[in-house]
Amino acid sequence: MTNLLVVTALRSERAALRGRINGARVEQCGMGPERARDWLPHLYGLLPQAVIIAGVAGGLDPSLAPGDVIVASEVRDGLGSVLTPAGAPLTAELRSMGLRARSGPIVSSDHIVDSTAERERLAATGALAIDMESATIVRGLAENFGEVPVAVVRVVVDTAERPLAGASTLSGGVQALRILRQLGPVFPRWADLAGPRRVVLAAPRSFCAGVERAIDIVELALERYPHPIYVRRQIVHNAHVVADLQRRGTVFVDELDEVPDGATVIFSAHGVAPGVREAAARRDLRVIDATCPLVGKVHNAARRFVGRGATVLLIGQDGHDETEGTLGEAPGQIVLVQDPAEAERVVVADPERVAFVMQTTLAIDDAAATAGVLRRRFPAIASSSTDDICYATTNRQQAVRAIAGEADVVIVLGSSNSSNSQRLVEVAERCGTPAYLVDDAAEIRAEWLHGTTTIGITAGASAPPGLVDQVIGMLRALGSVEIVERAVTNENVSFALPKEISG
Numbered sequence: 001m002t003n004l005l006v007v008t009a010l011r012s013e014r015a016a017l018r019g020r021i022n023g024a025r026v027e028q029c030g031m032g033p034e035r036a037r038d039w040l041p042h043l044y045g046l047l048p049q050a051v052i053i054a055g056v057a058g059g060l061d062p063s064l065a066p067g068d069v070i071v072a073s074e075v076r077d078g079l080g081s082v083l084t085p086a087g088a089p090l091t092a093e094l095r096s097m098g099l100r101a102r103s104g105p106i107v108s109s110d111h112i113v114d115s116t117a118e119r120e121r122l123a124a125t126g127a128l129a130i131d132m133e134s135a136t137i138v139r140g141l142a143e144n145f146g147e148v149p150v151a152v153v154r155v156v157v158d159t160a161e162r163p164l165a166g167a168s169t170l171s172g173g174v175q176a177l178r179i180l181r182q183l184g185p186v187f188p189r190w191a192d193l194a195g196p197r198r199v200v201l202a203a204p205r206s207f208c209a210g211v212e213r214a215i216d217i218v219e220l221a222l223e224r225y226p227h228p229i230y231v232r233r234q235i236v237h238n239a240h241v242v243a244d245l246q247r248r249g250t251v252f253v254d255e256l257d258e259v260p261d262g263a264t265v266i267f268s269a270h271g272v273a274p275g276v277r278e279a280a281a282r283r284d285l286r287v288i289d290a291t292c293p294l295v296g297k298v299h300n301a302a303r304r305f306v307g308r309g310a311t312v313l314l315i316g317q318d319g320h321d322e323t324e325g326t327l328g329e330a331p332g333q334i335v336l337v338q339d340p341a342e343a344e345r346v347v348v349a350d351p352e353r354v355a356f357v358m359q360t361t362l363a364i365d366d367a368a369a370t371a372g373v374l375r376r377r378f379p380a381i382a383s384s385s386t387d388d389i390c391y392a393t394t395n396r397q398q399a400v401r402a403i404a405g406e407a408d409v410v411i412v413l414g415s416s417n418s419s420n421s422q423r424l425v426e427v428a429e430r431c432g433t434p435a436y437l438v439d440d441a442a443e444i445r446a447e448w449l450h451g452t453t454t455i456g457i458t459a460g461a462s463a464p465p466g467l468v469d470q471v472i473g474m475l476r477a478l479g480s481v482e483i484v485e486r487a488v489t490n491e492n493v494s495f496a497l498p499k500e501i502s503g
């Protein structure tokens, strides 16, 4: 069992945790940075292998409520900022208990911040919560113990709107201490993650050329055209990309009727049906099309086959933005076929005039199985001369297969609505390796890593490469990390920008 030290500032916090944490020592450093600094020499005799700074805090972000739990991604004070990535797996553990847990910056103040104005000023810096000791202790730990894994966990007592407001603070305090008690049993599970690891990186991973182009288009539109810039659907299926562009002046809408007249609207990388283009033209909207050229290629093939009088069978997923767009090329003449079972059942008007196209982000094996059934049932079936599943999907699936065999677990960075990211999880699992799809390090559960020594990491085509760095940073903060990369190919694909944005 890892030698875990838990540090609290207040007697009540210590009392909430004492006896709740199996095998851990719970110490009280006193309130405020000066007392914390004076307490630091106590650490020399304790030699912890992992440290958690735990207690209550004031909420800064307006969305927080009393009882919410913040796991610090970094701590800040007047001396600067110190990253605390090791705590990330605690966030997912706490969420799995049904708690409202978030990861983000915590700011440590040298005084009690009891004014709304000061809290709003601090919130504007992106900090989620405020305490008084964490930054001092984290810095002291780094100076005295070097690389010991450290996490900062704070339960919100009062909110930005009602800082230290009498009776509500009292009830918030009782609630926060009750939740703090619940956290105790989780701490040893996190501490047991401390130790060395090997990371095997799949290559290629992360952004493809179509996603880079789509994001470039939105960023250039933000520079060039009046705000807000509207984007129909998510520009790419990634929560971090969407949140970042929202912060910078982009409004994501489901349909064009949410876009005001005269505004600029961008079509997402997944493509749109011709009916959407026509509606935009009727509305006189300024349209910039970020459809990936490889999705456009599938649309062209579908149109070509329909033009020859064929029924087109689209191998794809129901409800995905891309299939919706492709089906819209010729409603009634393009029929969705999701899997081999549907391929066995599908009925066409003339078996001599039938073709198939594919969604670009399918699992290669699954799509081939469905295409195989169609070829057996309709020997005259036509298809594209080149693969519809794009190079990026193919390469990422081959790369994850290359690492899955030597990894104890595979972490796939990507959002749950990202088709190509979901497929990477499936490919790894088919190799017999447990695999998990996460938006970021804060979604990685401690239990997935327990007993593992080699972690495979990859990222879907819509996931920013910085998220992989974030996970590696988290693992490095838990112990030494040896990194190897398994590259199955080099990618050097790029696509030209549309004329509306390139000139």
Ligand code: SF4
Pocket: 208, 209, 210, 211, 269, 292, 293, 294, 295, 360, 361, 390, 391, 392, 393, 420, 461
């Ligand atoms: S995954 Fe493939 S089709 Fe989709 S945007 Fe990337 S390159 Fe284009």
